[in-house]
Each structure stands twice: as structure tokens, then as C-alpha cells.
Amino acid sequence: MxxxxxxxxxxxxxxxxxxxxxxxxxxxxxxxLSELLSLADEDSRNMWNDLKLGYTESQGHHVLREEISRLYKNIKPNEVLVLTPEEGIYIAMTTLLKKGDHVVVTYPGYQSLYEIANSLGCEVSKWTPKEQKGWAFDIDDLRALIRNKTRLIVVNFPHNPTGATISRADLKKITGIAERKGIVLFSDEMYRFLEYGEADRLPSASDLSATAVSLFGMSKSFSLAGLRIGWLTTKNSVMFKDFASTKDYTTICSSAPSEILAIMALRAKxxxxxxxxxxxxxxxxxxxxxxxxxxxxxxxxxxxxxxxxxxxxxxxxxxxxxxxxxxxxxxxxxxxxxxxxxxxxxxxxxxxxxxxxxxxxxxxxxxxxxxxxxxx
Ligand SMILES: Cc1ncc(COP(=O)(O)O)c(C=O)c1O
The missing domain is CATH 3.90.1150.10 (Aspartate Aminotransferase, domain 1)
Structure with missing residues (x-):
């Protein structure tokens, strides 16, 4: 590619x-590092001191996956795949898409959310917000972009770069459209928990629908981009297995120190x-x-x-x-x-x-x- x-x-x-x-x-x-260590509970500080620097569990440290699953309503630890955020996009796109597939993506946006699809030979349609309406994303515009061969809808809320988001009702409409049409929904939720008002916080798409896969991680909301820790969550066990087996060709497993530091941060959320x-x-x-x-x-x-x-x-x-x-x-x-x-x-x-x-x-x-x- x-x-x-x-x-x-x-x-x-x-x-x-x-x-x-x-x-x-x-x-x-x-x-x-010292700020984070000062926030750590005793248990994770012990994990840090006793840490062996070998390979880690390829799906992600089981304690880390437990902590991650607490950020969701319905996601269980075995529905979490720990990886680097950017790697999550790469794995999902290369696993789900093939030449000729059609993809709809929020745009402007983080380039990998559409460029990997482009490089695979997919057709990409852009779902663009209206600047004059405060960067509003219109669901009717999204509906109009969907075709018979649409394989994937890619959304990113809160949105990079506009800082826009959508309503819960609209997110439900999107999961509904994806379910009815047999389309996978990839929801990039990297800026989750940075909503200025509680009412603007969306549920994770992966909590709402088994056709959805969500991406989140430590880089943005948790101030820990250098850990290179993120994760995919999905209730779809077939997709999950495919993602996990693709990861054997990217990083295999995560960095051992980063996993423990991520546990500390999630406990100090x-x-x-x-x-x-x-x-x-x-x-x-x-x-x-x-x-x-x-x-x-x-x-x-x-x-x-x-x-x-x-x-x-x-x-x-x-x-x-x-x-x-x-x-x-x-x-x-x-x-x-x-x-x-x-x-x-x-x-x-x-x-x-x-x-x-x-x-x-x-x-x-x-x-x-x-x-x-x-x-x-
Ligand atoms: C929307 C979005 N998704 C994914 C990523 C990738 O995160 P990371 O750089 O931590 O791999 C970014 C980073 O800027 C982003 O803005």
C-alpha cells in the first residue's frame, strides 16, 4: 500500500x-512523571516498583483493561484492545476495508481517518459541517452520502479541528443508520471527557451498538501522549478478533511501563x-x-x-x-x-x-x- x-x-x-x-x-x-507518580494509589505504585520489563499481554494488561472498561457502560475488559491510538486507526482501516469499498468520513479531519482508506483504493465521501451554523454536522447530509457499497462511516466527536460535537439523539441516529444498512461505524473519541458541559458528553458509540468500534486513549484528555497508549473497544467479537490478530503485525503488545502509568492515570481520572x-x-x-x-x-x-x-x-x-x-x-x-x-x-x-x-x-x-x- x-x-x-x-x-x-x-x-x-x-x-x-x-x-x-x-x-x-x-x-x-x-x-x-513525578506529577503522575504523586497521583498514584499504593497498588499501582507497587506495580510500578515491581514491574518486569518483558513482553506484556498482547490484548493489554488485564488490570489496565479493567480500568479502561470503567469508562464505558457496557464494554467489558475482554472487549478492549490496547494499542497506540494512531495504530488503532491503522489496524481498523486495514482490517475492515478493501479496494472499491465506500467510506463516509467527518471532514476536515485527522488525515489517517480517510487517507488509509484512500490508499487502499476506497472511495471516500466527506461529511462536512456548516461553518456559518457554528460547525454544525447535519445528519441529512450524512444520509445523502451513503451508498449501497458504503462499508464504513467514520466520525470524530468531539471534532478535530473545529471543537464541534453532535447531540446524543444524532449519535443514536448514526448508530441506527449503520445498523440498518450493515455499515460499520468507526467512532474516534480521542477528545472524550473534554466537553465543557456535562450535557454535551456523548456515550461511546461502542456502548450503543455492536456495529460500532470506538477509539480512545491517554494522549489528549489525560495529558499523557508520550505513553502511546490508546485502545479500541467493540462488542463485535468478529471484528475484535480480526483487530487483535492484525496487531501481531504492528506492535504485538504495548510498552510495559506505559501500561502501568496509564493505570495510575485512569485511577486519578x-x-x-x-x-x-x-x-x-x-x-x-x-x-x-x-x-x-x-x-x-x-x-x-x-x-x-x-x-x-x-x-x-x-x-x-x-x-x-x-x-x-x-x-x-x-x-x-x-x-x-x-x-x-x-x-x-x-x-x-x-x-x-x-x-x-x-x-x-x-x-x-x-x-x-x-x-x-x-x-x-
Ligand atoms: C482525532 C484524532 N485521532 C487520533 C489521533 C492519534 O492520537 P495519537 O497521536 O496519540 O496516536 C489524534 C492525534 O492528534 C487525533 O486528533
């Missing part, structure tokens, strides 16, 4: 560790999520203030969940050039929409880092100058 470069990941590879201000990251401020939601709340207030101050320059629809949003630059300047100039002059990294292959003049902002207020000040300095020049 010949696969296109992952634009967003190449962009981050070029800038993430050199840009002074990362203002487009999609993960929350990372926890340090409420504290970690509160820390991140507090940070997001404070930073988002600042960002909302900035965008209302410069409403003539930017179109901004407030996200409903997660650490990212997708404003649009109203000026004639393309965001690729704008972001490159902001990086060059102020050291602030933003992510232009062309990295999503998206035609709108949008860019991604991230607001779950501690130094976001400083980064925003730098951006403000840039915009003040820019605004003065473009106004004249």
Missing part, C-alpha cells in the same frame, strides 16, 4: 520541538480531567476575548469540547502565509487549514497549554501591526 504523507504530522515534526510557542497543540499540557478542563476554561475565555476584539479580522465559532478550535482569517491573505509569518516574527506556531487539505481560510488554535496566555500576547502583538496595515 502506497500512502500519502501525513501533512499535519510532517508539519509538527518540522516545528513542534523548535517553535517557542506551540499554540495549535491538540493535547493538554503534559503531566510530568477526576483530578486529571478537572486540571485540564480548568486550564481549557481559563484559556478559552482569553481566546474568546481576543477573537471578539478582532472580529473584523477573524470568524470564530466557539468550540463545545476539546482543546482546539478552527477560526477563519477573513483577510485576503492565505492562512498558510499568515501562519508562516506569525511563526517567523513572533515564534507562535499555528496550524493552517491546508495541512488538513481543507480549502477554507481557517487555522487551528490549541488552548490547553499553560503558556497559552503568553503565546496569545505574542499573537496579539502581531495582529495589532497586521490590523493597522490591512486597515489602511
Amino acid at each position: 502506497k500512502i500519502q504523507p501525513f501533512k499535519l504530522e510532517r508539519y509538527f515534526a518540522a516545528h513542534e520541538f523548535s517553535a517557542p510557542y506551540l499554540m495549535c497543540a491538540s493535547n493538554c499540557e503534559s503531566l510530568s 477526576d483530578r486529571i480531567l478537572k486540571r485540564n478542563l480548568d486550564l481549557i476554561g481559563k484559556n478559552l475565555d482569553l481566546l474568546n476575548g481576543f477573537f471578539s476584539e478582532y472580529a473584523r479580522l477573524f470568524e470564530w465559532h466557539k468550540p463545545k469540547a476539546g482543546p482546539i478550535g478552527f477560526p477563519r482569517l477573513k483577510s485576503g491573505l492565505k492562512t498558510a502565509a499568515f501562519c508562516a509569518d506569525v511563526l517567523k516574527k513572533k515564534g507562535v506556531l499555528l496550524l493552517p487549514a491546508d495541512q488538513y487539505g481543507y480549502e477554507g481560510n481557517n487555522f487551528r488554535v490549541g488552548f490547553a497549554r499553560r503558556n497559552m496566555p503568553e503565546a496569545l500576547e505574542k499573537l496579539r502583538e502581531y495582529v495589532r501591526k497586521f490590523w493597522d496595515t490591512t486597515r489602511n
Whole structure:
């Protein structure tokens, strides 16, 4: 399979560790090892001290799978397959799809959610939200995209990059459509638990329907991207077995230390999520203030969940050039929409880092100058 470069990941590879201000990251401020260890209960600290660094259970440490299953209503530990989040997408797509299949996917989006299907020779239709309606995803638009040979519907809520989500009723409609038509639903739930209001939290698709497979992990909501721990959940035992056997050709099993650290974090879930939601709340207030101050320059629809949003630059300047100039002059990294292959003049902002207020000040300095020049 010949696969296109992952634009967003190449962009981050070029800038993430050199840009002074990362203002487009999609993960929350990372926890340090000592912070995480200080949150650990005695049992997991003992597991950490006694840990043997051999191979681990290929499905995932049984204690880890037990902790993971507590995040769900109906998912049992043996319906959890631990892997790296990105690996979960790769395994699911390569296992489920073949040339000629039709796939519907939320778009713009994380590239692997559609690029692997493209590379396999599938036809991909994009389910695009309406920016002018606050990035609303319309179920009738989704219905209209479905064909007889649709094999997979791929959704991602809370949504990267817009921060949009859908209602519970709409999620049920989607699982209903998938069930009636015999379509698998792949639900990327990487930003789950970062909804700003409890009412906006969706159930996991894998809890609702046996035709669904869900992806979640430690990278975003739990501030632990460096663990490289995620998981697929599904009540469909046939799909599950296929995914597990494909994993024998990717990583076989997860990193032993990461599994124990993930157990610690899941047991400290409420504290970690509160820390991140507090940070997001404070930073988002600042960002909302900035965008209302410069409403003539930017179109901004407030996200409903997660650490990212997708404003649009109203000026004639393309965001690729704008972001490159902001990086060059102020050291602030933003992510232009062309990295999503998206035609709108949008860019991604991230607001779950501690130094976001400083980064925003730098951006403000840039915009003040820019605004003065473009106004004249
Ligand atoms: C929607 C979505 N899915 C999956 C992933 C992959 O997660 P990870 O980088 O931890 O493998 C990301 C990462 O940005 C993402 O935004």
C-alpha cells in the first residue's frame, strides 16, 4: 500500500520541538512523571516498583483493561484492545476495508481517518459541517452520502479541528443508520471527557451498538501522549478478533511501563480531567476575548469540547502565509487549514497549554501591526 504523507504530522515534526510557542497543540499540557507518580494509589505504585520489563499481554494488561472498561457502560475488559491510538486507526482501516469499498468520513479531519482508506483504493465521501451554523454536522447530509457499497462511516466527536460535537439523539441516529444498512461505524473519541458541559458528553458509540468500534486513549484528555497508549473497544467479537490478530503485525503488545502509568492515570481520572478542563476554561475565555476584539479580522465559532478550535482569517491573505509569518516574527506556531487539505481560510488554535496566555500576547502583538496595515 502506497500512502500519502501525513501533512499535519510532517508539519509538527518540522516545528513542534523548535517553535517557542506551540499554540495549535491538540493535547493538554503534559503531566510530568513525578506529577503522575504523586497521583498514584499504593497498588499501582507497587506495580510500578515491581514491574518486569518483558513482553506484556498482547490484548493489554488485564488490570489496565479493567480500568479502561470503567469508562464505558457496557464494554467489558475482554472487549478492549490496547494499542497506540494512531495504530488503532491503522489496524481498523486495514482490517475492515478493501479496494472499491465506500467510506463516509467527518471532514476536515485527522488525515489517517480517510487517507488509509484512500490508499487502499476506497472511495471516500466527506461529511462536512456548516461553518456559518457554528460547525454544525447535519445528519441529512450524512444520509445523502451513503451508498449501497458504503462499508464504513467514520466520525470524530468531539471534532478535530473545529471543537464541534453532535447531540446524543444524532449519535443514536448514526448508530441506527449503520445498523440498518450493515455499515460499520468507526467512532474516534480521542477528545472524550473534554466537553465543557456535562450535557454535551456523548456515550461511546461502542456502548450503543455492536456495529460500532470506538477509539480512545491517554494522549489528549489525560495529558499523557508520550505513553502511546490508546485502545479500541467493540462488542463485535468478529471484528475484535480480526483487530487483535492484525496487531501481531504492528506492535504485538504495548510498552510495559506505559501500561502501568496509564493505570495510575485512569485511577486519578477526576483530578486529571478537572486540571485540564480548568486550564481549557481559563484559556478559552482569553481566546474568546481576543477573537471578539478582532472580529473584523477573524470568524470564530466557539468550540463545545476539546482543546482546539478552527477560526477563519477573513483577510485576503492565505492562512498558510499568515501562519508562516506569525511563526517567523513572533515564534507562535499555528496550524493552517491546508495541512488538513481543507480549502477554507481557517487555522487551528490549541488552548490547553499553560503558556497559552503568553503565546496569545505574542499573537496579539502581531495582529495589532497586521490590523493597522490591512486597515489602511
Ligand atoms: C482525532 C484524532 N485521532 C487520533 C489521533 C492519534 O492520537 P495519537 O497521536 O496519540 O496516536 C489524534 C492525534 O492528534 C487525533 O486528533
